[in-house]
Amino acid sequence: MPALLACPVAAMPQPASSFRVAIIGGGPAGLMAAEVLGQAGVSVDLYDAMPSVGRKFLLAGVGGMNITHAEDYPAFVSRYGERAGELRPLLDAFTPAALREWIHGLGIDTFVGSSGRVFPTDMKAAPLLRAWLKRLRENGVHIHTRQRWLGWDEHGALRIAGPQGESLIDAHATLLALGGGSWARLGSDGAWVPLLAARGIAIEPLQPANCGFEVEGWSAHLRGKFAGAPLKTVSLTLPGSAPRKGEFVLTATGIEGSLVYALSAPIREAINRDGAATVLLDLLPDRTLAQVASALARPRGSQSMAKHLHRQLKLDGVKTALLHELTDAASFQDPQTLATAIKALPIRLVRPRPLDEAISSAGGVPFEALDADLMLQQVPGVFCAGEMLDWEAPTGGYLLTACFASGRVAAEGMLRWLRADRPTAAQA
Numbered sequence: 001m002p003a004l005l006a007c008p009v010a011a012m013p014q015p016a017s018s019f020r021v022a023i024i025g026g027g028p029a030g031l032m033a034a035e036v037l038g039q040a041g042v043s044v045d046l047y048d049a050m051p052s053v054g055r056k057f058l059l060a061g062v063g064g065m066n067i068t069h070a071e072d073y074p075a076f077v078s079r080y081g082e083r084a085g086e087l088r089p090l091l092d093a094f095t096p097a098a099l100r101e102w103i104h105g106l107g108i109d110t111f112v113g114s115s116g117r118v119f120p121t122d123m124k125a126a127p128l129l130r131a132w133l134k135r136l137r138e139n140g141v142h143i144h145t146r147q148r149w150l151g152w153d154e155h156g157a158l159r160i161a162g163p164q165g166e167s168l169i170d171a172h173a174t175l176l177a178l179g180g181g182s183w184a185r186l187g188s189d190g191a192w193v194p195l196l197a198a199r200g201i202a203i204e205p206l207q208p209a210n211c212g213f214e215v216e217g218w219s220a221h222l223r224g225k226f227a228g229a230p231l232k233t234v235s236l237t238l239p240g241s242a243p244r245k246g247e248f249v250l251t252a253t254g255i256e257g258s259l260v261y262a263l264s265a266p267i268r269e270a271i272n273r274d275g276a277a278t279v280l281l282d283l284l285p286d287r288t289l290a291q292v293a294s295a296l297a298r299p300r301g302s303q304s305m306a307k308h309l310h311r312q313l314k315l316d317g318v319k320t321a322l323l324h325e326l327t328d329a330a331s332f333q334d335p336q337t338l339a340t341a342i343k344a345l346p347i348r349l350v351r352p353r354p355l356d357e358a359i360s361s362a363g364g365v366p367f368e369a370l371d372a373d374l375m376l377q378q379v380p381g382v383f384c385a386g387e388m389l390d391w392e393a394p395t396g397g398y399l400l401t402a403c404f405a406s407g408r409v410a411a412e413g414m415l416r417w418l419r420a421d422r423p424t425a426a427q428a
């Protein structure tokens with residue numbers, strides 16, 4: 001993807017107020033684009049299918065609004081994996097530091113947590129969204145809710161369905177910021193995929209990202225007693241990758257949680273390629289195999305192995321239960337074999353949890369279908385931004401940052417498009 005041109009909005013001539021832009025989708029990408037365009041004097045109409053905008057944004061802030069991350073910028077960019085090269089120009093245009101300054105401009109202070117994650121001081125998304133919507137209204141942005149985009153008519157006008165029926169909207173430029181395919185009840189339902197496919201856009205299939213995974217089936221005992229139990233201070237390794245330390249949760253169908261989400265992309269791709277993926281769980285990452293083996297080799301007398309594990313290694317509860325589940329009886333009684341299992345317990349994962357349960361989705365509009373301004377090359381005047389683009393990132397503020405950045409870059413691209421005095425879609 002070619003590098004984006006440095007073209008700050010403030011340095012550009014104001015487009016004529018007669019220009020009308022339609023934004024489809026009221027998440028972070030769409031709202032950010034609306035702000036840039038509104039401040040430039042463009043007439044902006046934003047349409048969202050839900051009763052209010054920013055619903056997924058608000059849900060993301062329920063446990064603490066992790067807005068971005070404060071790690072070194074090169075490391076930050078690397079979190080976008082295979083699409084880091086395409087996202088780098090977008091992030092350069094609106095860096096994590098710039099995002100924090102933008103939040104401060106809304107009257108919301110931020111702080112950096114111990115993990116490097118950045119939060120609003122009050123940890124909440126709602127005050128930020130309220131301040132943002134107030135700014136948008138002051139900039140003349142018109143927000144229309146309960147309005148679902150249905151594609152285009154035969155003349156290129158936007159079809160919008162609302163409570164009063166269907167209407168046709170003619171815009172000089174359009175931004176699609178419709179989200180991915182997770183959390184359909186909040187608006188990200190992937191219904192846009194066939195609409196773009198009908199215009200000849202080759203969409204990468206939407207897949208779960210930052211998601212849990214299923215095993216072939218836990219025993220009734222493990223499900224009944226330990227589903228929902230956290231495994232803390234452990235590490236996971238997917239063969240070919242470095243171990244990652246953290247915690248996750250045992251579920252009735254498999255595993256999920258932050259440590260699993262961090263590996264979800266390679267796990268998912270291994271399942272796609274091989275039909276299953278085996279991760280290795282280290283139940284005691286702060287001890288070496290030799291230390292674990294030495295502890296288990298100590299005499300246990302008449303004690304059961306379970307009591308021996310607790311006495312020598314402080315290993316019990318869900319960790320011991322998982323050892324029982326994934327080793328046979330003979331291996332569980334053999335200290336050396338058991339030590340190896342404690343340090344590298346194989347868990348075979350056979351499928352991700354359903355897309356609608358995932359925190360985010362992979363797949364979508366490929367960058368190869370877009371120009372440097374995020375305009376569809378096959379549909380001039382139509383731009384795309386946010387999670388509907390084909391990229392993914394771990395949790396930790398990376399998802400939101402790229403959504404904000406892509407919305408801003410797309411809006412600046414739309415301003416360049418308007419300056420060129422292009423015809424409307426219906427006139428083309």
